[in-house]
Amino acid sequence: EPLFENMTTWPTPIMEIVNDDLNLKYYTNPDVPAKLREIGRKTSKAFGVDRRFVHLEFFRLTQDRKGLGKKGEFAGLEVNMRPPGGYTPDMMNFAHSTDVYQIYADMVAFDERRIPESDDKYYCVYAGRKDGHSYVRTHEEIMAKYGEAMVMQEEMPPVNWPQMGRVMYTVKLKTKREVNAFIKFVHEEKK
Template structure:
């Protein structure tokens, strides 16, 4: 039976469906994490062929030993994945140590570092905001002189908008440099525009199996730094230029047999600029939004891809716009009960949100769908209207 190492299979909650679908497709799913077996829950326990608990997920030697023991007991490991940005480097190191196919550490420079992405974008002719790695105060000043304000400073390796800063003056630049975390930072021109994503799944040859696009109410940096309510919705038709640049990005980063989440800005002048590449499923509830948009099951599609190497005759239609509307700790015009009463026929999911996602998604989320975008936008506005 083919063996698949699932790192940290308990998180996030909705991704547990990956493991149950893989097991049903005839794949031995071998979980490795630091959670006690009893804390996994019955659904995940039943989806795992075996589970190995380690004391520390940061201990690469312990993870390697766990994988080797599981391999000795169950057979050759053919995949190592978590579907989580945080573990990309760990996955790559384990693949190298265990000789498993997939991205290796030397390939992550352009796939995970902002500076590496910048180089890959430029080499492929994909428009991107100018910027570069800053390793000294002098280099900061050089980029300031070259680009002018405003600027954006972000960790060269980072997820979302954590520890990301908009800089609009010399005083702010100096304060950033004096107080920044002790890690490499990437400084680039601030781009104003609307945030879109290009998301999907490709097969082993890099061919798109399914893709979609989402439009965001705000940039993630603004949502986090200004504590805004996030909303975003799927598009039934992907803008042709966005698809063009998305497909070029797939080629530039040699994406194969995996999900992807690419971010782009649409500027006021109508031009697109690449923001960043994430070689994992889109975060939050986005994968579920893609499922609801076309009445499909991408967890199952991925399992079929892993089990059979291809997905045949899969051409679903995006019949709905699907929206996420998040709420934070404010006093809103509509109560939760009123939302359920007024919009229940459009709601496909609602739940409280894991605390780790609160800065972006809020503490309560709602997924709604409708073929009518205007109708959907009015519901989003009503749900997020404060008193």
């Protein structure tokens, strides 16, 4: 049985973000849906995953797809025998009020999880901004409204600008409604 499970949502595929010059938004969820948990565990078992920090990628189908499944179901994309990239492990820490690196270290050293699971869970949301876009709100306005919820904010390395944006804002929020409001506040562009 896994020592830690998380679900990260990418509303827009990374290829579309780069090809269409869109702003990146993604978030870790406070909980994993039961069906995804079941599929993830079956996938891990099928690949013989044992004592590893892995991440699995699935699509949630937006329409019925012959050979894949029905609208709303999960379809497998990748099995990665490594942690997710970028700031995602940090976002998992913020969302679950934990330390995934320590959980992994304890598994390697002691074959168990020594950090208790916290009931203090959040959505942790990343919103990146790109050059060449005319945003409604300034950096100062974002910080004034979301500064207390902000867990990370910085300029990204230039190599990441096409996909991650030049400037990133990452916050901890309690509800999906707050997630959507934050993304809109950061990404809304002048018409």
